[in-house]
Amino acid sequence: MKILHVIDCQSLGGLEAHLLSLAKYLKLKGCEVEVITLQSLLAESGPLTVGGLQRAVSGLAERIKTYDPDVVHLHPFFSVIVGSLASSVEGRPYVVTVHGPGNLVLGYEEPYCFMFVTAVNSAARIFCVSEETADLVLSVTDDVVVKILRNPVDLDVFRPAETSRGGRVAVCGRLDREKIRGVRAFLESLAGCHYWGTKEVDIFGDGDGMDELREPLSVAEESGWKVRFMGWSDGLASALAEGYSVVAGMGRVMLEGMAMKLPCLLLGYDGIKGWIKPENVERYARRNFSGRYEANVDLADTLREEIVPNEIEREGLRLWVERNCDCRMVTDRYLDEIRKVQTRRSSDLEWLLWALEAAPEDLRSEPILDSTVFSRLLRRAPHPRMRSGWNMYRAEGGMPGVRSFVETVRGLDQGMADELEVLRVERDELRGKVASLEQTVNFHNAEIHNLKRELNRIYDSGFWRIARVYYAASQGPVMRKVHWLLKKAVTGLEEWARERQDRRQAEGILAALEGRDGGRLDKRVFLIYPIGWDHPLRSRPHHFAKGFANSGYLSAFVSPSRTAKVRRVAEGLYVVPHGNYLRCVKNSVILLASTDSQVPLHFLKEWKRSRNLVVYDYIDQISPEIGGDIGFVRERHSLLDPALVDLVLCVSKTLYSEMRERFPEGRVLYLPNACDYGHFSKDRKFARVPEKMREIVEQQKPIIGYYGSLAVWIDYELLNYISYRRRDWNIVLIGVDYDGSYKYMLSKRDNVHYLGPVDYSDLPDYAVWFDVALIPFKAGKIARATSPIKLYEYLALGKVAVYSEDLVECSEYETPLRYNGKEDAIEKIEKALVLRTDEDYIRKVKAEAAKNTWEVRVRELVEKIEELKREYSTCGAKFAE
16 A cells, blocks of 8 residues: 655654654555655745645645555645645545644634635545544534544654663653743743752753743753753654653653653643643543643642652553554554545535636735635635635634634633733732841841840849759759659559550450360460451461361461451351450460561560460561561561571472571471362352353353452563453453552453452352463562462362463472463463363362362471470470460
């Protein structure tokens, strides 16, 4: 397919970048692309004349005839008018891209608006880069097909960059007079900002408005900022990848910054608009990131580090660009549309052509944008419709949509002028207030001087000599000792009262348990984990609690809530509240999770003094991504030693290796997770289809499933890749939204289904419909230290599990498939889809699950605890039954 693009002139801006990106991928699709500038067809300089327009039309028609394109693509400004007339001459279909509302109202000249609207009304397609522009075009057109086609971004060029926390600020864009106000406001505001990074600004761009930046530039530099003009850069992506913390600008550069995962600060036509974030990106995109009608913000507040878009938000913005502006996707949509176009015959264009050709000599040298000249030209049109249309247009003050926009822009101009005058008045008032405050300061300084003189007089008096002796005595060593003893006595009484209260609460809870299961009090276990008993998913502590109860222990599951009531869950199993009373527990087994954030280190010391056996369950890598604010947890973990902990359980071999360096052999136990085999061993033949799954199952596509927490350690990039590459698969995700990351990082496609959390009792009914069970963890420390419970549950379901390379715990088993990279993941899923019908293989899968149940794990743990009790009894009875 041959496409001819017509533009006014070759300059350095968003239009040219738009064309270059589109042309690159059109050529990859086998299209021939040619670009011609209207400037090359105009022999004259200065205002466009009637004769100049007629010659430009003839010249472009000749080029169209020579190149013989399938479609002519016109871009603002005059290229739309000239191109539409030339295409009409040659009988070629043409399409128009309207890049912004200003394309319709160049300088507010009525003849331009009239001819532009006439041209777009005869186009085969109109492409608009934003909803704002599309709404305006629809208000002035009749039956033309209008499509929103956003600015394309080449994601192979604008790849995610490493954000430099202390880096510079990049301001990017054309420095034209109509776009300079936002940049100027930014430079003017730098003086009052406390920026967390290097106080350097690099300005990439050029234009006729640069002179307006001299004054704010000097103000910024006087306040310690270094500002450099870098000119226009063809390699903007490479430049931005080197040490920038912020990119500021408008329009296309915001899309490019988001694609690079850089914090993007929107500078509008009239000021600073704020950070682009997932919650406002759709609103800003509606006006093509121009900032029109958006309120200005204070830069000093905006540059505070705590409100800069974080990594999750930036990842969400990158995904938004992928979904809406990926150059490949935009190119495909563009080709789908232009392959449908057909030539639309327009009598209005033909009459305008006739009027140009029939123009008398005295009119040919006159500027065509002059309303009087244009009226004289149309008097020669052979049909009255065009003349009456022009006369009506003038009488009504322009077409309603365009007129409304022009009036809005003029109102904004006037509004900014009024605002400037108000600011001048406020400045004068503030100067008056400053002068008044200076007088007040001088008055108070005089008062301070008089008070100092009075104080010196008191110091010289006889009364002060006596008072000074008394004061010195009261501050002497004897009185200080008395004060210290009183303070210590009060503190001791308060601590005694707290300990007494805690002891009473502990005795009360034990008494409550004794009244129900008194026969088990000689074997008690308290399980302290940061998860409630009623959590929708059953995890390690729930199964441990049940297992201890089944082994004859009185099992007390400690709720994270301090207000929870003591309640019986099953025989020998109770839920009890959290609280300081726990430090008073005696003669018990205490199982403490490494991720608990309520138990201080001194509790462990008191437990050991009270003849308890303390078991530390190291269940996860200690990371802020898992536990949030982990300072307290990390400090407690670093201070653990054999004097405080009797036994360390490690959920993975990575964690086991770490703790073996700190604890002797026999005091560290490798105890990975497991499954409730009876609960998950379910046959699809006898399973119901849950309502949420029904429509997905009925599509009869392979279901690639995952259940568990949705958090930053999930490889969303892989999920997005699979959903894009394999539209014939359905991806089903079940689980708790742990940190909100999936909203920003997961692509919204028809074959991706997030079902939310599902109760543990119902989980097998959902997972049994998975054709392949996926564990897509990101590579890193969290994955290497994790023992995923879902692996064993997948195996119990008879599912072939596919897991990421860093989940080393999964490699202990024979049947799961390990992938390394995106393409390998797809290959392993395809292999799993074949193996799911291999009955011998599925028998091996379920056999591996049967060897790794919670009953097996609890039996091993209880045996180890009993062994330690016997050992302690023979060497001094550190632990008593």
